[in-house]
Amino acid sequence: MLHSLRTSVRVLSTSAALSLLLAAAPQAFAATPADTLVEGFAIDDIITIDPGEAFELSTAEVTANTYSKLVMLDPADTSKVIGDLAASWTVSDDGMTYTFKLKPDLKFASGNPLTAEDVAFSFERAVKLDKSPAFLLTQFGLTGDNVAEKAKATAPDTFTFTVDKAYAPSFVLNVLTATVASVVDKKVATEHAKAMTPSADYKYDSDFGNEWMKTGFAGSGPYKVLAWRANEAVIMEANPNYYGEKPKLKRVIYRHMKESSGQRLALENGDIDVARNLEPNDVDAVSKKEGISLTSAPKGTIYYFSLNQKNANLAKPEVAEAFKYLVDYDAIGATLIKGIGEIHQTFLPKGQLGALNDNPYKLDVAKAKELLAKAGLKDGFTVTMDVRNTQPVTGIAESVQQTLAQAGIKLEIIPGDGKQTLTKYRARTHDIYIGQWGSDYFDPNSNAETFTVNADNSDEGKNKTLAWRNAWDVPKDLSDAGKGALLEKDAAKRAATYEDLQKKVLAQSPFVIVFQQTEVAGYSSKLKDFKLGPSFDTNFVYPVSK
Amino acid sequence: MSVIEATLKPYSREWLLSEQPTSRHQARLGRAYVIWRRFSANRLALAGLGIIILLILVAIFADVLAPHNPVQGDLRNSRLLPPGSAGYLLGTDDQGRDILSRLIHGSRLTLFVVVLVAIIAAPVGLIIGTVSGYAGGWVDAILMRITDIFLAFPKLVLALALVAALGPGIENAVLAIAVTSWPPYARIARAETMTFRNSEFISAVKLMGASPFRIVLRHVMPLCLSSLIVRVTLDMAGIILTAAGLGFLGLGAQPPLPEWGAMIASGRRFILDQWWVAAMPGAAILIVSLGFNLLGDGLRDALDPKEAGQ
Numbered sequence: 001m002l003h004s005l006r007t008s009v010r011v012l013s014t015s016a017a018l019s020l021l022l023a024a025a026p027q028a029f030a031a032t033p034a035d036t037l038v039e040g041f042a043i044d045d046i047i048t049i050d051p052g053e054a055f056e057l058s059t060a061e062v063t064a065n066t067y068s069k070l071v072m073l074d075p076a077d078t079s080k081v082i083g084d085l086a087a088s089w090t091v092s093d094d095g096m097t098y099t100f101k102l103k104p105d106l107k108f109a110s111g112n113p114l115t116a117e118d119v120a121f122s123f124e125r126a127v128k129l130d131k132s133p134a135f136l137l138t139q140f141g142l143t144g145d146n147v148a149e150k151a152k153a154t155a156p157d158t159f160t161f162t163v164d165k166a167y168a169p170s171f172v173l174n175v176l177t178a179t180v181a182s183v184v185d186k187k188v189a190t191e192h193a194k195a196m197t198p199s200a201d202y203k204y205d206s207d208f209g210n211e212w213m214k215t216g217f218a219g220s221g222p223y224k225v226l227a228w229r230a231n232e233a234v235i236m237e238a239n240p241n242y243y244g245e246k247p248k249l250k251r252v253i254y255r256h257m258k259e260s261s262g263q264r265l266a267l268e269n270g271d272i273d274v275a276r277n278l279e280p281n282d283v284d285a286v287s288k289k290e291g292i293s294l295t296s297a298p299k300g301t302i303y304y305f306s307l308n309q310k311n312a313n314l315a316k317p318e319v320a321e322a323f324k325y326l327v328d329y330d331a332i333g334a335t336l337i338k339g340i341g342e343i344h345q346t347f348l349p350k351g352q353l354g355a356l357n358d359n360p361y362k363l364d365v366a367k368a369k370e371l372l373a374k375a376g377l378k379d380g381f382t383v384t385m386d387v388r389n390t391q392p393v394t395g396i397a398e399s400v401q402q403t404l405a406q407a408g409i410k411l412e413i414i415p416g417d418g419k420q421t422l423t424k425y426r427a428r429t430h431d432i433y434i435g436q437w438g439s440d441y442f443d444p445n446s447n448a449e450t451f452t453v454n455a456d457n458s459d460e461g462k463n464k465t466l467a468w469r470n471a472w473d474v475p476k477d478l479s480d481a482g483k484g485a486l487l488e489k490d491a492a493k494r495a496a497t498y499e500d501l502q503k504k505v506l507a508q509s510p511f512v513i514v515f516q517q518t519e520v521a522g523y524s525s526k527l528k529d530f531k532l533g534p535s536f537d538t539n540f541v542y543p544v545s546k
Numbered sequence: 547m548s549v550i551e552a553t554l555k556p557y558s559r560e561w562l563l564s565e566q567p568t569s570r571h572q573a574r575l576g577r578a579y580v581i582w583r584r585f586s587a588n589r590l591a592l593a594g595l596g597i598i599i600l601l602i603l604v605a606i607f608a609d610v611l612a613p614h615n616p617v618q619g620d621l622r623n624s625r626l627l628p629p630g631s632a633g634y635l636l637g638t639d640d641q642g643r644d645i646l647s648r649l650i651h652g653s654r655l656t657l658f659v660v661v662l663v664a665i666i667a668a669p670v671g672l673i674i675g676t677v678s679g680y681a682g683g684w685v686d687a688i689l690m691r692i693t694d695i696f697l698a699f700p701k702l703v704l705a706l707a708l709v710a711a712l713g714p715g716i717e718n719a720v721l722a723i724a725v726t727s728w729p730p731y732a733r734i735a736r737a738e739t740m741t742f743r744n745s746e747f748i749s750a751v752k753l754m755g756a757s758p759f760r761i762v763l764r765h766v767m768p769l770c771l772s773s774l775i776v777r778v779t780l781d782m783a784g785i786i787l788t789a790a791g792l793g794f795l796g797l798g799a800q801p802p803l804p805e806w807g808a809m810i811a812s813g814r815r816f817i818l819d820q821w822w823v824a825a826m827p828g829a830a831i832l833i834v835s836l837g838f839n840l841l842g843d844g845l846r847d848a849l850d851p852k853e854a855g856q
Contacts, residue, residue, distance in 0.1 A: 259814070259815060260815055261814065261815050261816070261817060261818055264818065265818070279815065281626075281815075281816060281819055281820070282818075285818065285819055328621060328622070330622065331621040331622035332621070334622060335621055335622065335625050336621070336640075389796060391815065394801075394812075395640060395641070397801075398641050398801050398802060399621055399641060401801065401802055402617065402618050402619065402621075402641065402802065405617070405618065406618075412800065413800055413801050414714075414800075415714065415796045415800070
């Protein structure tokens with residue numbers, strides 16, 4: 001009796017286990033929902049989604065899809081600027097005052113009306129918060145004291161913007177396409193503002209909602225951000241109040257996936273629709289799969305490593321030059337970045353006005369040793385490099401580590417996630433930093449400024465350009481050349497100035513620029529109209545449908 | 547009787563196995579011989595010992611054995627070559643470095659970690675355990691609560707926290723693993739100590755006026771050693787895995803060091819198309835861990851017969 005009871009229990013439990021297995025099996029064929037776009041994307045560099053503070057590449061894509069600006073680049077021809085929120089604009093005869101007329105009946109995702117008041121608030125907020133991207137606006141002479149006067153709403157639908165010099169209008173408009181000029185919902189931001197105690201560093205009694213907007217949303221773009229969870233996902237939903245053409249898909253989810261191979265597997269299994277960080281070997285493999293397409297676009301992003309001039313060894317000009325001879329550009333181009341970039345050594349990416357496509361440096365250990373000997377470092381030295389834990393930078397860092405070793409320089413790699421390495425870089429406590437730089441707006445001045453302007457080289461310096469981050473006290477003739485080009489209305493002359501500047505920077509700067517990125521994405525052929533834009537804030541997802 | 551003893555040839559099998567050793571020396575050698583016989587009767591244990599000896603030899607002669615430089619590769623010409631390519635028996639990795647040479651040099655790091663952890667953790671555990679077991683009372687209570695605190699965390703999680711605080715690097719990884727692995731040794735030593743703290747031979751030593759310090763050091767510790775050695779040997783596989791785990795997470799050895807766990811981490815990107823980059827160091831870890839486990843099992847059977855049946 002007991003025996004037979006046991007047998008039946010065994011049969012029961014076995015069949016229960018079997019049915020569980022059977023029930024679980026169909027999950028292997030999971031597909032993404034028909035109204036949702038799921039992208040696999042390494043989003044570990046996002047530290048905030050507040051457009052007044054965000055200055056990271058992945059964030060640029062999120063804010064571009066969720067916030068509107070006065071003007072935007074024409075997706076069809078990026079050399080032109082078209083109105084986004086602005087219906088039209090005029091420039092005064094002296095070239096100093098810009099008047100924007102807003103489109104009628106604009107609304108934020110929250111339902112609040114969008115008026116010139118909000119535009120003025122957004123400018124004031126960005127300038128007063130004075131976070132990393134604030135310099136884009138303050139370069140026009142805006143300060144916390146005069147911003148209310150220089151960027152103001154003269155009527156509910158009219159916004160006037162006064163700059164301090166007669167810049168080329170295309171330059172001003174190009175800058176206004178940057179993330180920092182995104183229009184923020186004044187009501188929502190003010191509701192969530194936190195009281196601050198004014199201090200010497202921060203003179204205002206409110207944080208303008210900055211802390212809340214780190215994860216909160218107050219925009220008017222085609223999508224609204226439902227949630228951002230660090231190193232997990234960004235979830236966006238169609239904004240019913242968007243003034244323009246409604247997005248075709250209801251939801252867009254950016255899933256944090258760091259590994260290229262993980263993204264490839266997920267793409268092949270249909271777990272994600274788009275894989276954004278495919279590495280060369282996975283691009284190769286994916287391109288042979290049926291049902292998966294590839295799209296690519298050259299980006300205004302260059303990968304470089306930079307030598308902090310606070311380090312006594314790295315500050316020697318011969319050492320900086322030696323580093324430029326100690327990168328195996330050809331081998332890196334043929335292997336590590338094949339298909340996702342091409343070797344490029346000047347600071348202006350191919351495609352921008354005046355970009356110089358000379359690549360004079362080659363791996364030359366003997367020459368580098370000679371330079372090191374000249375600098376009194378015949379026996380080499382030890383130095384650290386902060387490396388974000390993603391490809392291709394880790395691969396390049398390891399390759400550079402090997403070539404440096406041939407000249408006696410011992411490179412210690414300090415790995416970290418995007419947040420750690422960037423924070424250290426911005427605090428100027430690194431030795432060598434390897435990373436990428438994406439132009440803030442489509443104008444040569446963006447890169448010229450960040451690479452060659454460093455007005456205040458002290459730790460308190462406000463203009464946190466790349467030159468400042470590496471404590472490079474830029475020779476005056478270099479920064480002046482860039483500034484002069486900014487006011488030059490003749491495009492050919494302007495281009496010539498930039499070309500000359502690039503040659504000098506190439507020779508003197510502590511920046512070793514390695515390659516220019518080509519962004520590749522593998523996507524399911526079910527998607528229609530999936531395209532990558534020419535910059536990180538033009539990777540729009542709203543035209544995509546399934 | 548003594549006549550028979552006298553006829554035994556010194557160091558012969560009979561001399562070693564004699565029931566009535568005439569000197570301490572003979573008794574010790576005899577005991578060692580018995581242990582060795584018990585150990586060598588176990589084929590698997592011998593295989594384990596063989597693997598470990600091989601590992602040590604490879605580590606010593608790494609410079610001679612490695613066909614290529616483990617940290618310098620030829621990115622342009624020899625990237626991701628499959629196993630069996632000319633000159634690269636086990637293939638090359640994504641930086642064009644020879645995997646075999648990296649494995650050979652990596653054996654040094656593995657041994658370095660294992661030996662250092664054993665040297666740091668085992669004595670600490672032994673001292674804390676024996677003192678706690680012999681002293682009893684509040685000393686025991688305090689020491690064991692501290693041990694409890696360490697045991698309350700999963701080993702790898704605690705090691706991760708420590709490395710994150712100390713900064714990545716192989717020395718810090720060793721330290722972190724050592725800090726997390728002494729508590730079980732303390733527990734074992736304490737349990738063993740408790741079993742003989744009230745036995746007659748300890749009372750006899752006490753009567754002869756030995757200090758507690760001397761009793762613990764000379765009479766308790768030696769008796770705890772054999773079970774400790776077994777436990778440490780069995781744990782070595784775990785230590786290797788933890789070190790590899792830290793390396794895999796980027797918190798152990800830093801590039802370009804050919805640490806096996808870090809090698810797997812860098813190879814996992816290619817696992818779909820170039821399986822060997824991750825599989826080779828994985829196999830190395832598997833074999834060495836297996837070796838330590840087999841050796842530990844054999845040692846337990848030989849040193850600790852009462853546990854062998856369990």
